[in-house]
Amino acid sequence: MTSALEIRGITKQFGPTKAVDSVSFSLEPGEICGFIGPNGAGKTTTMRIISTLELPDSGDVFVDGVSVLAAAREVRSRLGFMPDSYGAYGATTVTEYLDFFARAHGLRGRVRSQTLASVMDFTSLHPLAGKHIDALSKGMKQRLCLAKTLLNDPKLLILDEPAAGLDPRARVELRELVSALGDTGKAVLLSSHILTELAEVCDSVAVIEAGRLQAKGRVDEMMRATRAQAEVTCRVLSDPAAGLRAIAEMPHVLGARLQGEAIVFAFAGSDADRASLLAELVRRGVQPVDFAARVTNLEDVFLSVTKGTLQ
Numbered sequence: 001m002t003s004a005l006e007i008r009g010i011t012k013q014f015g016p017t018k019a020v021d022s023v024s025f026s027l028e029p030g031e032i033c034g035f036i037g038p039n040g041a042g043k044t045t046t047m048r049i050i051s052t053l054e055l056p057d058s059g060d061v062f063v064d065g066v067s068v069l070a071a072a073r074e075v076r077s078r079l080g081f082m083p084d085s086y087g088a089y090g091a092t093t094v095t096e097y098l099d100f101f102a103r104a105h106g107l108r109g110r111v112r113s114q115t116l117a118s119v120m121d122f123t124s125l126h127p128l129a130g131k132h133i134d135a136l137s138k139g140m141k142q143r144l145c146l147a148k149t150l151l152n153d154p155k156l157l158i159l160d161e162p163a164a165g166l167d168p169r170a171r172v173e174l175r176e177l178v179s180a181l182g183d184t185g186k187a188v189l190l191s192s193h194i195l196t197e198l199a200e201v202c203d204s205v206a207v208i209e210a211g212r213l214q215a216k217g218r219v220d221e222m223m224r225a226t227r228a229q230a231e232v233t234c235r236v237l238s239d240p241a242a243g244l245r246a247i248a249e250m251p252h253v254l255g256a257r258l259q260g261e262a263i264v265f266a267f268a269g270s271d272a273d274r275a276s277l278l279a280e281l282v283r284r285g286v287q288p289v290d291f292a293a294r295v296t297n298l299e300d301v302f303l304s305v306t307k308g309t310l311q
């Protein structure tokens with residue numbers, strides 16, 4: 001099967017800054033991938049290269065098997081790009097705006113009106129059809145911009161910070177739209193700083209820092225790998241000091257300490273190792289009453305694979 005997106009070793013330098021440094025990863029059809037990294041990490045530059053708005057200094061990108069270097073126009077017909085900010089045409093209505101871009105994509109006659117209707121259906125824009133863009137809320141404008149990127153039925157969607165500035169309801173709506181796009185077989189590369197949102201909608205994440213790809217993998221696998229260093233809190237029925245002594249000498253336990261009545265430690269073993277530790281404590285008569293590892297979230301994954309490097 002042809003990958004929806006294959007990035008092969010792209011590099012882009014602006015003066016002294018290596019904005020993107022030998023980045024490679026791919027997305028399969030239907031895969032929704034969160035693209036995360038600190039400010040200035042190289043996300044927008046990577047997205048602009050994929051979308052043919054910027055040329056890489058070296059490397060290549062293939063969208064649905066087509067090279068951005070060899071056939072940029074063909075790539076454009078296969079992808080939809082939603083930038084983090086875009087010029088709106090305030091005095092036009094929603095329908096006029098979409099119709100303009102549908103014409104630009106070469107859609108004519110009935111095909112154009114059917115495409116417009118189905119895209120407006122998908123993004124629930126029908127009730128706003130006659131509204132001027134100036135009168136739309138931020139969330140409505142985002143939906144309109146997403147509708148615009150769907151007009152050419154792209155195989156790959158590149159969404160740069162689509163949730164920025166949206167209220168919670170609009171963010172939920174956007175998440176549902178993105179999930180629905182994945183279900184139709186479109187691949188989506190989506191950047192955001194709101195990591196809890198991404199964890200709910202993404203199959204995978206790619207983490208970039210200082211231009212370099214730090215990790216790319218399935219969200220659940222990356223969380224499992226991060227959980228191997230989970231922080232565990234244990235409260236025992238009596239004598240926390242004795243509990244601390246017992247825990248401190250167990251395998252995979254790091255930096256055990258007392259925090260009030262609780263014993264807190266980092267645990268570098270697997271889930272099975274953690275179960276063995278608990279069984280061993282009980283066998284030694286330590287009597288744990290609470291034993292909890294802090295639930296890993298995408299923020300932990302992000303913090304564990306990035307180093308806080310600025311450039």
Ligand SMILES: Nc1ncnc2c1ncn2[C@@H]1O[C@H](COP(=O)(O)OP(=O)(O)OP(=O)(O)O)[C@@H](O)[C@H]1O
Binds near residue numbers: 014045
């Ligand atoms: N046109 C340009 N000219 C000079 N430097 C640039 C240009 N575009 C990007 N850069 C630099 O390249 C680096 C990567 O920027 P980029 O916008 O790709 O990061 P980002 O991950 O999208 O950041 P953010 O999360 O803040 O949007 C930054 O150091 C930025 O200052």
